[in-house]
Amino acid sequence: MEPLERYEPIVDDFDAFRAACERPLPTAVRVNTIEATVERAKRALEADGVEWTDREWSDEVLSVDTDSPGSTWASFHGWIHGQEEVSAIPATVLAPEPGERVWDACAAPGSKTTQLAALMDDEGLVVANDNNLGRLSALRFNTERLGVTNTVVVNSDARHFSLKPFDADERNASGSEARSQNFDAFDKALVDVPCSCEGTIRKNPTVLDEWTMDHVRSVAGVQKGILRRAVQATREGGTVVYSTCTFAPEENEAVLDHVLDAEDCHLVEFDVDLDSRPGVTEWDGERYDDSVRKARRFYPHHNDTGGFFCAKLEVDA
Amino acid sequence: MTDGSATNDGQRFDRLPATPADREVEGRASRREVLDWWDERFGVPPETFEDFSLWEKGKGKIWLLRGDLASPVDVEALGMTFLRTRQKHWKPTMNAVQRFGAEATRNVVELTREQARRFARGDDQELDWDGDWGYLVVTHDLAGGEAPLGVGLYVHGELRSPVPKGRQRDL
Numbered sequence: 001m002e003p004l005e006r007y008e009p010i011v012d013d014f015d016a017f018r019a020a021c022e023r024p025l026p027t028a029v030r031v032n033t034i035e036a037t038v039e040r041a042k043r044a045l046e047a048d049g050v051e052w053t054d055r056e057w058s059d060e061v062l063s064v065d066t067d068s069p070g071s072t073w074a075s076f077h078g079w080i081h082g083q084e085e086v087s088a089i090p091a092t093v094l095a096p097e098p099g100e101r102v103w104d105a106c107a108a109p110g111s112k113t114t115q116l117a118a119l120m121d122d123e124g125l126v127v128a129n130d131n132n133l134g135r136l137s138a139l140r141f142n143t144e145r146l147g148v149t150n151t152v153v154v155n156s157d158a159r160h161f162s163l164k165p166f167d168a169d170e171r172n173a174s175g176s177e178a179r180s181q182n183f184d185a186f187d188k189a190l191v192d193v194p195c196s197c198e199g200t201i202r203k204n205p206t207v208l209d210e211w212t213m214d215h216v217r218s219v220a221g222v223q224k225g226i227l228r229r230a231v232q233a234t235r236e237g238g239t240v241v242y243s244t245c246t247f248a249p250e251e252n253e254a255v256l257d258h259v260l261d262a263e264d265c266h267l268v269e270f271d272v273d274l275d276s277r278p279g280v281t282e283w284d285g286e287r288y289d290d291s292v293r294k295a296r297r298f299y300p301h302h303n304d305t306g307g308f309f310c311a312k313l314e315v316d317a
Numbered sequence: 318m319t320d321g322s323a324t325n326d327g328q329r330f331d332r333l334p335a336t337p338a339d340r341e342v343e344g345r346a347s348r349r350e351v352l353d354w355w356d357e358r359f360g361v362p363p364e365t366f367e368d369f370s371l372w373e374k375g376k377g378k379i380w381l382l383r384g385d386l387a388s389p390v391d392v393e394a395l396g397m398t399f400l401r402t403r404q405k406h407w408k409p410t411m412n413a414v415q416r417f418g419a420e421a422t423r424n425v426v427e428l429t430r431e432q433a434r435r436f437a438r439g440d441d442q443e444l445d446w447d448g449d450w451g452y453l454v455v456t457h458d459l460a461g462g463e464a465p466l467g468v469g470l471y472v473h474g475e476l477r478s479p480v481p482k483g484r485q486r487d488l
Contacts, residue, residue, distance in 0.1 A: 035416065036460075043460035048488075076437055076486050077464055078415055122383055123368075136393060141483060144397050147416035149369060150383035153394035168387040181384045 003211040004198065007247050010280050011299060020301035025202040029069045029080040030088055030111070031060045032146045033118045036079035044074035057273035060118070061088050078146045083111045084203065086274075086298050086308035090192055090243040091115040093270050093312055098123035100187040101166075103233060105158040105226050108135030110142035112192055117148040125181055126151040127166070129158055158191075159225035161233060185235035192243045193223040199245040199307025202300060216250050223255045224262075231263040231315055240265065240313040245306060247297070249283035252309040256295060257288040264316040267294040272310075275302035279311065330372040330380065330395045332388035345373055346402040354400075354407055359454055360422030369396070377403030381413065406451055411467035411480060414454055418465030421454040426469065426476070433457035436466055436478045439485040444476040 004021065011017045031041040038059055045052050045064065050072055052062040063085070066072070074080045091112050096102045098121045107113045107128035116126050128143070128151050130136055136155055143151050156162065167184040196216050197207050223244070230240050244251050256267065256279070279295035281288050295311035323341045333348045334340045340347055348371050352363040370385040372395050382396035397416070401408040426446055428436060435442045436455055455469040455476070470477040
């Protein structure tokens with residue numbers, strides 16, 4: 001808990017914040033609309049005696065009264081996926097449409113990848129990248145289990161991501177009715193970066209045991225590199241969503257501030273029907289661009305969730 | 318199609334040829350044969366896969382991608398694993414059957430809940446079945462309709478459950 005003390009100046013009702021961080025997290029699932037309607041998934045949960053509760057901000061996210069949603073028929077059929085509520089925010093904010101080309105820069109283990117695919121009705125292309133070969137197997141397991149067919153899995157360092165596998169000349173599709181969808185820039189990108197994970201403390205109470213300021217600084221460097229590459233790889237007018245599960249401004253607003261300066265892009269407002277706070281413009285003697293206030297901070301004591309940070313950027317010419 | 322050396326390269330994805338006449342790589346299934354197989358074996362109409370392209374990576378492993386890309390593609394995974402070919406009896410994947418099995422009209426066996434539990438655990442079980450031996454679409458009734466559990470193998474009066482370890486559940 002100790003590393004969280006430094007957030008007292010920026011978190012309202014700090015005692016409630018601290019108390020919420022010590023409570024276990026409610027279990028949430030997302031309905032995989034590629035395989036089932038929300039109605040049918042709910043009926044299947046009921047058949048297993050699992051009670052569900054709608055979450056107002058999302059039609060697909062449900063809280064459930066079981067610790068093991070994986071041990072249900074709904075899960076066996078790939079109709080639901082265990083996913084923390086706030087983790088469903090960034091794909092919802094990115095709102096990819098069927099037919100678009102979307103980059104998921106740090107995709108494993110694939111909860112957000114499969115959510116993107118579902119939002120696109122499994123049409124178009126999701127390029128799911130991760131640099132960690134071990135975690136790719138979890139990603140592949142999840143895309144397959146959830147019946148996703150519009151996703152390509154790539155193993156590379158997102159900071160140096162290459163579009164080469166996708167910008168080849170179109171050739172004859174040899175009898176397939178499907179259209180070639182090669183491209184040279186993404187329509188949208190999701191940048192859900194590796195981070196110090198402070199916001200997951202309710203799920204993983206030991207997450208702060210290894211916390212160091214050095215790690216925060218070094219991972220912030222990686223985050224800047226990944227977000228810059230995402231802006232570069234997205235077409236003019238396209239959207240990039242940046243998210244972390246940490247409270248650290250060094251990994252959140254400071255990263256945005258850096259990339260606003262280095263790349264052609266700007267922050268835009270967005271609405272999620274959950275209680276949130278604006279991004280902070282001052283921290284630890286640093287001042288950030290005023291527009292980082294358009295980012296949203298989600299705190300555990302406001303919605304009874306994990307902690308989360310999310311920002312929406314639009315790519316300029 | 319230009320397949321270069323015209324041998325199967327297990328490290329990249331190559332789109333399947335449209336028909337056997339277009340085949341350049343020995344032993345590679347064609348799109349038409351794969352779609353005919355789903356039609357003949359399970360009654361899943363070829364139009365079901367109209368918006369998808371088919372690929373081989375790894376010997377005989379067929380992948381299904383929504384849409385299409387220029388072939389070959391050098392990535393880790395392309396859509397979902399769909400079908401195992403280059404063996405006497407082609408075998409659909411559990412995930413493909415869960416996704417498309419609801420379209421099947423033949424070689425479909427519906428289990429009771431208790432039988433479905435055994436299947437989901439990965440247990441083999443005796444079963445009365447008058448139809449073909451071989452791979453079957455296995456379903457049960459769930460939440461207002463038939464729900465495909467996956468692919469089963471029926472031989473010698475027994476339904477075998479090839480549900481992979483990571484997908485087995487005690488329900």
